Amino acid sequence: MTLPLIFAPEVRAALDAGHPVVALESTIITHGMPYPQNLHTAQAVEAEVRAAGATPATIALLDGAIHIGLEADVLERLARTSDAMKVSRADLAVCLAKRATGATTVAATMICADLAGISVFATGGIGGVHRGAEDSFDISADLLELGATPVSVVAAGAKAILDIPKTLEVLETHGVPVIAFGQDDFPAFWSRSSGLPAPLRADSAAEIAAAHLMRARLGLPGGQLIANPIPPEAEIAREDIVPVIEAALTEASVQGIAAKSVTPFLLSRIFELTKGRSLDANIALVLNNARLGAQIAREIAQSKVG
Numbered sequence: 001m002t003l004p005l006i007f008a009p010e011v012r013a014a015l016d017a018g019h020p021v022v023a024l025e026s027t028i029i030t031h032g033m034p035y036p037q038n039l040h041t042a043q044a045v046e047a048e049v050r051a052a053g054a055t056p057a058t059i060a061l062l063d064g065a066i067h068i069g070l071e072a073d074v075l076e077r078l079a080r081t082s083d084a085m086k087v088s089r090a091d092l093a094v095c096l097a098k099r100a101t102g103a104t105t106v107a108a109t110m111i112c113a114d115l116a117g118i119s120v121f122a123t124g125g126i127g128g129v130h131r132g133a134e135d136s137f138d139i140s141a142d143l144l145e146l147g148a149t150p151v152s153v154v155a156a157g158a159k160a161i162l163d164i165p166k167t168l169e170v171l172e173t174h175g176v177p178v179i180a181f182g183q184d185d186f187p188a189f190w191s192r193s194s195g196l197p198a199p200l201r202a203d204s205a206a207e208i209a210a211a212h213l214m215r216a217r218l219g220l221p222g223g224q225l226i227a228n229p230i231p232p233e234a235e236i237a238r239e240d241i242v243p244v245i246e247a248a249l250t251e252a253s254v255q256g257i258a259a260k261s262v263t264p265f266l267l268s269r270i271f272e273l274t275k276g277r278s279l280d281a282n283i284a285l286v287l288n289n290a291r292l293g294a295q296i297a298r299e300i301a302q303s304k305v306g
Contacts, residue, residue: 003115004096008069014055015117018305020297022049022290023068023113023121023151026060029075030084030103031264032124033279039079041283045290049122052294059112061087061095061102068116078103086260088141106153107145110223114149119212119300121153122293124286125189126225128158128167130262131249138259139170147174151223152212154293156230156285157187157194161245161266164194172199177215177224179208181292187229190236190281198227205292209299228292234284236277244273 007015014021024045029038046056057069060078070078078084078101087095087102089111095102104112106126113121127140146153158167168186171178180186180198188194202208208226215224229235248269257265270278 004065005116006065006067007116008057008067008071010055011057011069011116018301020054020294020301021057021118021120022054022293022297023109023116023118024049024056024058024290025106025109025121025123026058026070026078026084026103027086027105028124028286029058029060029079030081031086032282035079039076041286042075042079044283045122045286048287048290049294052291052298054294054297056290057113057116057118059104059109061085061092061100061104064096064099066096066112066115068112068118089145090141106142106155107140110145110149110151110153113151119151120293120297121151122286122289123153123155124282124289125157125159126153126155127263128162128164129170131161131163133163133166136258138262143167143170143176144174146171146176146225147222149223150216150221152208152226152296153223154226154228154289154296156189156289157227158189159263160188160190160194160241161249161263161270164188164196168196168199171225174222175220176222177211179211179224179226181208181226181228183229185229187227188238189285190230190241190278191238192229192232192235193238195238202226205295206299208296209303212296212300213303226292226296228285228289230281230285231288234281234288236274236281241270241274241278244270247273
């Protein structure tokens with residue numbers, strides 16, 4: 001059966017020509033910030049990919065199809081949608097069958113990018129093991145997807161609200177290479193360091209691309225997590241953000257907020273407690289990841305030509 005994929009003309013042309021393409025998720029548009037800031041941020045991230053020499057492919061589910069790249073009017077439509085499903089692996093087929101509007105998480109974006117033949121995906125931060133997971137078993141599907149789907153994911157580490165040591169342990173269990181870019185520390189989203197060493201390090205996009213291609217030659221399943229630290233001028237230092245996160249976590253516990261409601265609540269409270277600094281940092285790190293993602297995609301494309 002034909003896959004339910006609809007390619008934006010720009011993306012189709014780039015893929016047919018063997019040019020570099022970078023996948024982008026859509027939950028940042030529908031669940032990350034209000035309109036029109038969400039639209040402007042999505043446009044800025046796409047522009048960053050283009051400026052770095054690659055074609056952006058924002059992915060979303062619309063009218064029973066997976067859209068690989070969104071033209072301007074479709075992007076506007078998605079940015080104005082208030083009831084989009086937040087889609088992961090478990091929801092993907094149901095959302096398509098219902099012809100519902102769906103925004104792709106890290107896991108769903110990886111699946112769709114792989115179906116479309118796209119090797120690199122740039123996002124903000126991955127999901128992971130939530131604090132208290134030893135009781136709740138709350139572990140993001142992103143981690144299992146990284147162990148299964150052959151896409152290199154550029155992120156600013158794991159979200160700092162998570163249990164980062166346990167997140168790294170789960171990634172190791174699933175055989176996921178965790179590669180810090182340009183430093184030895186594993187970054188923690190808003191902060192350049194989590195205080196934990198990264199398992200691996202790479203200092204160039206060419207090194208990361210070579211590792212991606214070698215995994216394919218070896219037949220190893222799964223992708224790579226490229227942990228790209230937020231630019232120094234945009235970071236919120238660990239000593240500043242940790243007390244804010246702890247305060248937000250305490251509020252969530254007192255109010256009985258759990259499961260899928262936890263992350264949106266925490267991010268909202270952290271935004272309020274930092275007086276907007278957390279959102280500014282979020283935008284800066286997504287743009288930074290888009291640049292690195294484009295560089296890696298270019299290296300992969302050039303290697304295949306060579």
